[in-house]
Amino acid sequence: MENIPKISDAEWQVMKVLWEKSPITANEIIARLEDEQSWKPKTIRTLINRLVGKNAVGFDKDGRQYLYYPLLPEADCVRDEARSFFGRMRAGVLKPMLAAFIEQQKLSKDEIEELKRMLDR
Amino acid sequence: MENIPKISDAEWQVMKVLWEKSPITANEIIARLEDEQSWKPKTIRTLINRLVGKNAVGFDKDGRQYLYYPLLPEADCVRDEARSFFGRMRAGVLKPMLAAFIEQQKLSKDEIEELKRMLDR
DNA sequence: TTAGATATATTACATATGTAATCTTTCTTT
DNA sequence: AAAGAAAGATTACATATGTAATATATCTAA
Known part of the structure; x- marks a missing residue:
């Protein structure tokens, strides 16, 4: 990249x-x-x-x-920001935050499946 | 607060x-x-x-x-950062973000299982 | 064809941030 | 007691960022 x-x-x-x-x-x-x-x-x-x-x-x-x-793909920029965002946090505090975030989003079945597949990697 | x-x-x-x-x-x-x-x-x-x-x-x-x-609680600062982070993103860019998260964090098997359980809601 | 209107280009300026170095005040150690 | 080490205080300086204003070129309407 x-x-x-x-x-x-x-x-x-x-x-x-x-x-x-x-x-x-x-x-x-x-x-x-x-x-x-x-x-x-x-x-x-x-x-x-x-x-x-x-x-x-x-x-x-x-x-x-x-x-x-x-000129820049949104996904790349998002990924970059996410990386820097997560890099600031200590590991322990992220899961609760992520949990709240996942709950707040309405994810389709497909998206859920895809996330689970990512987790399996 | x-x-x-x-x-x-x-x-x-x-x-x-x-x-x-x-x-x-x-x-x-x-x-x-x-x-x-x-x-x-x-x-x-x-x-x-x-x-x-x-x-x-x-x-x-x-x-x-x-x-x-x-002097500041970690949770408050994290929440604040998260709010500003999510405020930058358009809805629907969740997946690349999670990809970065998963890549960045070294998640244990337990944690992965926990996230999958959260996804199953 | 001339005076706006309008689009872009240039300039402005305070505060924030990254990244230190130097100055001042104390402790220690001869 | 004097000199050097070490902690904190002050100063430095370039670039980034927020937030515009002013200058310039160009199009349009009278």
Whole structure:
């Protein structure tokens, strides 16, 4: 695997939007984030540009607008974050947390089977 | 539950040591971290002091040494981190995350069985 | 064709973080 | 008692991050 650049907390929100739908314009990103976040449009543009600088996001020109899209697979980034997250915790505290998480998620039968298969490895 | 201060990545390593055993001296913290981390003793002292500044760690004087101990419950910090971690992810990316978890943790047979039982709910 | 409007580019600035080194105060050991 | 060792306090400094504002280029409407 390549080295995935560090994506900050705020930048993750932008990536989430792009993984949901892309390519999209900066204004669409802004529109999708303004409900949940209290960021000014300029702030969001800064985040987008930083992600471009990190090669996490690319764009094509469409007239004088840009159409942005993610350059990194979501699964890779998630895996990376998870690894660092789990790396911070001591082993003992993870199981209860994971238990709560699994309970909270509604998993399909298929997903459950797949998880069990992963556990068997 | 008060407002838990932000604990950085590096600071987490110090907190882990303190949750494992406390109160302990700075030198003991350093000794326990030097195997895993490649930090200089001074670096670790800086981290300790920052944690003290954040009221995440307290100390008692023992002669001219200090004995440090955590001021924050591990469970609270873990919950906080987990919340922020899950907040970054879109729903449906659970599987890669679990893959990382399973890979990272060395789970015993018992633990695997326990997780499978949880999945069977 | 000219003044907005609008998109992107550049600049700003405080705080956080990683990563230490140097300074000061005490203990110890000759 | 003086010098060196050791603990803690203070200072350092580059990069990251949150959070924008200002500058510039370009399109559009009057």
